[in-house]
Amino acid sequence: MATNLVRFEKQGKPWWGVASEGWITPLSDDYLTTAALIERGEADWRQARGRTPSVGIEDVEILSPITTPCRIYCQGANYRQHMIESGMNPDAKLFNMFFTKSDASIGSARVAVARPPHVKLLDYEVELALVFRRPICSAVTVTPDMLADYVFAVTIANDLSARDIQLPQTQFFKGKSYRGFCPIGPWLTVLDREEFAKIDDLELQLSVNGTVRQHDNTSALVFKPAETISELSTFANIAPGDVLLTGTPSGCALRVPPPPLRRVMQLLPERRFWKLFLKSQGRRPNYLKPGDRINARIWSRDGALDLGEQITEIVG
Missing domain, CATH: 3.90.850.10 (Fumarylacetoacetase-like, C-terminal domain)
Structure with missing residues (x-):
């Protein structure tokens, strides 16, 4: 099953989470870059899929899921x-x-x-x-x-x-x-x-x-x-x-x-x-x-x- 990973700002800080039906389940760890999420975040976002969402997607600022620098x-x-x-x-x-x-x-x-x-x-x-x-x-x-x-x-x-x-x-x-x-x-x-x-x-x-x-x-x-x-x-x-x-x-x-x-x-x-x-x-x-x-x-x-x-x- 496909997983939608969203990057958002909450309390002045960027976070990653799993987006589903208008809600976000925040990940447990911090990933400063998209590359960091790719390289060491899989277990985190797979676990997040099984938790209850806690953040309304309309209640936070959605950030680009691609961080810079990149090509x-x-x-x-x-x-x-x-x-x-x-x-x-x-x-x-x-x-x-x-x-x-x-x-x-x-x-x-x-x-x-x-x-x-x-x-x-x-x-x-x-x-x-x-x-x-x-x-x-x-x-x-x-x-x-x-x-x-x-x-x-x-x-x-x-x-x-x-x-x-x-x-x-x-x-x-x-x-x-x-x-x-x-x-x-x-x-x-x-x-x-x-x-x-x-x-x-x-x-x-x-x-x-x-x-x-x-x-x-x-x-x-x-x-x-x-x-x-x-x-x-x-x-x-x-x-x-x-x-x-x-x-x-x-x-x-x-x-x-x-x-x-x-x-x-x-x-x-x-x-x-x-x-x-x-x-x-x-x-x-x-x-x-x-x-x-x-x-x-x-x-x-x-x-x-x-x-x-x-x-x-x-x-x-």
Whole structure:
């Protein structure tokens, strides 16, 4: 049975606990980092599952279940329809598109996110996030039945992106790393080994002000977690508590111009090209504005897994 581990603040101090049906059972010991919880907290949280909950989840401040410092690895354009929407052929893709976000972007699933004053094209990207269990310091070949050896938990992430920085400046790292641009949680869902197969059949949904913008199933991932971790391990070191964002479904605010228009625009000088592109994007109403409320959820269709819900308000 999956276990939801939540990090929360009580009496000015961070705690870990097991979340269930609106309540929290605090763990007995202190774990200053996510890595510490992973490495020595299993007996504690397994015992906590058998105790009576004592803390109302609405009575405490929910913190990010990912502590810093850590590394955030990301996959770009990894859902079939999102690739098609972005002008790519999913059947012709041979390798992952990897990038990173600064860990300064990590935030709670229950706090407001400030849109920087100079950012006008703020986009949303709901993603399934994998939290690593063990160090990886050399190339490994991971198969689906080995995922439990490398992945500690799954959770929800929102890869907020300043498109007017990311694209004209060719700055994925900068455009996606402003403080608060990676809400994570509300909790870590720790799967039993036999539940890992459900990762390939999870529903993702993101709505803005009550209107659904993104909805897909992880069965549509082009590169699945096992092969992605294998590829990532060929060039990156990984530590317990590091995170992999596995890609976002179609439905983002960003729209790539159709191929005929792109070909014409690419003949223009670079400054003129980006001026026209940003002007066209600025006319789209889906980019986030102060006052917008984002709800993001991930769950299994059979009801066995519920990764909770993120509730994020945009301010600024």
